[in-house]
């Protein structure tokens with residue numbers, strides 16, 4: 001077992017002892033702002049580091065290190081250690097927004113309830129926010145247990161309850177053990193190869209430059225990585241990386257980190273921004289979402305209401321569009337759209353809360369690149385689940401777009417490239433190098449193409465096959481998609497491509513009725529004196545086209561035509577002659593074929609072109625002879 005990063009957060013009503021608890025656990029006072037110290041209340045997020053050895057190690061050997069030892073050295077982490085970033089949130093109702101920025105990235109929460117006060121309004125609000133943001137694991141920490149207690153019934157029976165006093169130290173040791181046990185049972189933070197640092201602080205250090213801090217999710221970062229700040233799209237680079245004050249070469253998901261951004265002015269980045277990789281898409285001002293209101297809430301969300309959205313570490317104004325209802329009530333869920341006042345950068349699968357004076361609703365992003373418009377425009381109208389799988393999203397995308405470029409498919413999602421691949425296979429999509437298409441639609445399109453080609457063979461047997469350009473137009477396919485359709489049509493030998501047409505392998509153009517009669521008459525005329533044929537413009541054009549399609553004639557020069565068999569015979573005679581003579585002039589070959597100059601000149605040029613003969617000044621030789 002290696003070192004695992006976790007974000008452990010606090011939650012709970014103001015003055016219930018959250019910050020005091022963090023200090024008791026880590027030695028660090030999370031209230032860092034002068035105003036916080038003065039007023040004795042948490043206004044913004046506070047941070048501290050806690051290292052615990054998991055229950056895998058022997059209990060007697062459990063080493064619990066807090067911040068720094070006396071000599072300023074940080075002890076080396078051991079196998080099985082938890083490197084925990086503690087995020088302390090404000091409990092006061094004026095600062096719930098700031099609390100939401102912190103709660104967004106918690107793996108596990110220390111839900112603080114003061115023994116002497118019990119459950120209070122922001123206890124309830126924080127619990128709902130945790131639920132909306134999908135923080136599943138928690139510990140109820142009943143603080144101030146040195147004071148007389150009121151009744152408290154934990155609202156979630158699945159979370160352990162630990163009673164502590166930050167003043168006497170009672171229960172703190174047991175809490176550490178409970179934290180270690182809870183984290184040991186928790187899955188490691190997701191690593192989808194899509195790192196995002198959600199910025200919560202920005203500052204400059206003299207001689208170093210702009211530094212951002214935040215929680216890293218979704219993937220790892222390395223020193224030197226090319227980065228981009230979203231939603232502005234400003235390019236930068238990770239000049240150095242830090243984790244809880246120590247410089248490091250790389251950071252893995254779930255870590256609290258600080259990055260020194262190269263060539264980035266301090267005004268270029270702010271809380272709520274996301275530092276990520278350039279290949280992970282860009283921002284969009286419209287996202288499709290699944291919305292819900294907790295059955296515990298007393299709020300409503302109306303269609304077209306302008307609201308505040310807390311997403312990641314930031315907040316944005318947006319108009320909410322409910323697709324098929326006028327309002328959303330407690331206990332209900334629905335699909336809708338958030339139309340932001342400015343573009344935001346988020347992923348499918350991201351959780352958010354909607355809040356005005358109080359927390360109103362929560363939800364999950366389904367499409368981070370949606371289009372404004374009604375239900376029809378949406379790729380996810382049939383989804384009601386708050387937690388769609390990669391297969392759910394892929395299915396919805398393909399059903400709506402039919403064909404999607406693979407490079408862009410669910411890039412802005414919490415799913416790894418491998419998970420998206422697996423989802424494409426799971427839903428039976430047609431997968432090409434560049435795009436993916438709905439599997440059923442693909443089969444259907446192949447069947448339509450096959451039917452059209454067969455019908456043409458039946459209705460117009462004189463035609464060699466279906467012209468490719470017409471087939472492409474009929475199927476309404478782009479070039480890449482059409483090329484892949486042709487591949488599939490021909491792959492099993494069911495059809496063959498022939499320059500500009502596609503046909504059944506056994507199909508031979510066959511004239512019928514009047515055309516058959518004129519074609520037969522033309523063949524007779526061309527066969528009468530095989531090397532002294534009429535000019536093309538003297539032939540019946542329809543009959544000539546048919547013979548051309550049927551590959552029964554060879555056309556050359558400006559206006560000449562021979563039966564294919566006559567041309568082959570001419571080649572044979574010329575070859576034979578040159579074999580005996582070594583070389584021959586134009587007039588000798590004209591004599592040989594008993595033809596005229598009008599035909600002989602372009603005919604021999606054609607043979608040169610087809611590498612039968614080789615022209616050397618006034619004579620011709622056998623190519624390769």
Ligand SMILES: Nc1nc2c(ncn2[C@@H]2O[C@H](COP(=O)(O)OP(=O)(O)O)[C@@H](O)[C@H]2O)c(=O)[nH]1
Nearest residue numbers: 014015016017018019020091143144165166167
């Ligand atoms: N008696 C007692 N008081 C506490 C305890 N923990 C915190 N306090 C006090 O409660 C007040 C609020 O604590 P604080 O940690 O700032 O609460 P927060 O708003 O939840 O962060 C402070 O005056 C603390 O000294 C405790 O365990 N016992």
Ligand SMILES: [Mg+2]
Nearest residue numbers: 018019041042
């Ligand atoms: Mg506090």
